[in-house]
Amino acid sequence: MAPTRRTSRDIRSESRLDVLHALLTAGETTRNELARTTGLSTATVATVVSDLLTGGIVTEARVASGRVGRPTTLLRLNQDRGRIVGVDVAETYIRAVVFDAALDEVAAAEVAADERHDETEEVVDGVARAVDAALARAGTPRDGVLGVGISLPGSMQRWGGSSPVMPNAVWRHVDRLRERLGLPIVVDNPLKAIATAELWFGQGRRHSSTITVNLGTGVGAGIILNGAILRGATNFAGEWGHSLLALDGRPCRCGRRGCVEAYVGALGMQRTLEAVAPEHPLASVPLQRDFIGALAAALEPPEPDPAVTETIQRTARYLGAALADLVAIVNPETITLTGWTVWALGDHLVPAVRRSVVAEAPGDAAADLEVEVSTVRGNSVATGIATIALERFLSDVGLVTTRVPTAL
């Protein structure tokens, strides 16, 4: 019944990941502390740390303790093990971020992208230029790259199957990307990337079930259950932005009507402002980021713009109702909010959204739910997809058995 039977190697793999997560959280720590943090015995921690030292993933520094007893050795992730690149392919830009092996950002580069970039060659070229520029900025030779993670919107692949079925367009992307970059790559979609960022750096470390919701032009949810990303049958899970808020409601970019995104995406918020005050000057701001920035500015004391305030209130209600659907169906412990709309407007949105979720969720399902702005900083898509690339690298060197989706 379990589609993939777990073996004792999986147990060891989990132990290694637990130790790596504890190291990421602590920055530097000791074997005894790792035993306390992970619940593993000191013998197991010793064995796992030995494996990671041998693999060059972890380094140690002998530290005189300044007290009696055997001196303590501090451990940390080996930043110098190599570089990992995370690439966020969005609608209007392609951003490549170089991380060290401790997943600290080293350098970044961005190239503009035409929104009609479903032409394979243009995407491949843009990704290659962004990666090359970022690596140059980081001073990293190609042989120092452990892996490149590339987030492609809408990419879909059969998880774990022996013959993955993928839309031809995406297959061509992957093949061409591999040829062009000449580096080990892994491809996934942005929702899985942000979920991975939350799992490794955010609330996913502390909670069994977390949903991280991205608000921007597009809107979606990364779902973490029992310490793993929910991918779904076709790696499509989390497309909550295209679940219904209002049957036959507002037209959505996807061609359907009434989607959550049509109400709480940046464009949806502009539509809400148009409904509140059709002649409002902000209703005709053409660029979404400018629009959201202007909303934030319009809310500054001492005189917040009443139409903008009403827009925020309505948006909070729509968002609360949509999050209540996630609560009703998935019932997570926490929901985190991420994305550039949240950075700009979170202070205004979050308190109202919390109230709205509790009001809109059935029964008292949302009574204990925590809704908060994500603590994952920077570009969480790039961070997450780089983390997926690191996991893939660790899998390739036999340190973890987690099945990272293959871009064959």
Next chain:
Amino acid sequence: MAPTRRTSRDIRSESRLDVLHALLTAGETTRNELARTTGLSTATVATVVSDLLTGGIVTEARVASGRVGRPTTLLRLNQDRGRIVGVDVAETYIRAVVFDAALDEVAAAEVAADERHDETEEVVDGVARAVDAALARAGTPRDGVLGVGISLPGSMQRWGGSSPVMPNAVWRHVDRLRERLGLPIVVDNPLKAIATAELWFGQGRRHSSTITVNLGTGVGAGIILNGAILRGATNFAGEWGHSLLALDGRPCRCGRRGCVEAYVGALGMQRTLEAVAPEHPLASVPLQRDFIGALAAALEPPEPDPAVTETIQRTARYLGAALADLVAIVNPETITLTGWTVWALGDHLVPAVRRSVVAEAPGDAAADLEVEVSTVRGNSVATGIATIALERFLSDVGLVTTRVPTAL
């Protein structure tokens, strides 16, 4: 990060459950066949079968093979190991079903229930009377009962926590039920029960992710991911019937507006008929089962009632849109439909629902989705909750480590 680390005992537990599921599916089988079915080695199957034989869960019958070679021993679940009772506490009835240890139905009894049965004593009394009547009908002494599973609507409990938080009303139910029945009991909600039935007897055996949707007075979804029931932080997952279909739409029984249940529950379908043909005689049929039965009758050839046909079409569209939300968020491989509305109207609903899901789901997310009537026969709530009771019994005798939610 994994909330509960898996140990080698968990691996053995999974092996035992795999063997048990294979036995349930096959009825009777051989060790070699079990090895082929489960993928375990013949040595492991031998060890597992030995454990199950020792525990009296499985029996063997020597069978001459009629061919050369060592004769084959047939194995089957030991029906005589004891009896398990599954109790479905619904709004208007309490039904107790007695199963043997191979989960075949032996006898049943039903008592009427007042819809205002949130009075603890009335529920406890009704459950006790139903269980006593069913056991009498089965000729089963109390000491022959391995466990009683009781499905209580709305029951919630913290899964796996050391100090479960549960609404007081439900706590009182559990305490009083244990006192009154004097039998080992486990309590869960109907959505978890139907998911368990689908996992053990339906599509959950063959697919990694399945959602089983119950349509009746109430509407909800049992969610199976990676061979396990999705419970959620407060055991509330699957309340899809109270996710939104239409913001500010039809009033729902739960006090909110626009819930899926208000459109595709039995009462919702009657509201749809009222919208289609306000003077239709069926619009005022008072009892929901009578109404649904009358709908089915009105659809018989050669002259199906046009208003009823239109009602079915609209309902299929609403249901398709609501299922599309499950596809967008959870992305399962299959969706099965169950419940008395489905038994009565499935032939008319399912083809249209399939088309609607594909049309309403974003992109081609639903392209490969299978939507079908569940193959789990009988009362799937009672079957499922009895299966949970069997799992609990197996856990109590140390044969599985699966954490069945405790009704302490």
Next chain:
DNA sequence: ACCATTTATCTATGGGTTAGATTTACCCCC
């Protein structure tokens, strides 16, 4: 130089699995 203390490592023992050897129980044939 020795002792107490603390950290790190080692070891025997517990759990799981499998490949392949061995045993068992049959049928067929001489």
Next chain:
DNA sequence: GGGGGTAAATCTAACCCATAGATAAATGGT
């Protein structure tokens, strides 16, 4: 009646995981 071939069932050595507690290492204090 016995031997050979065959297929099922069982056993065994070797692999994986974990931990409790013993042992070793490295320090500071006396």
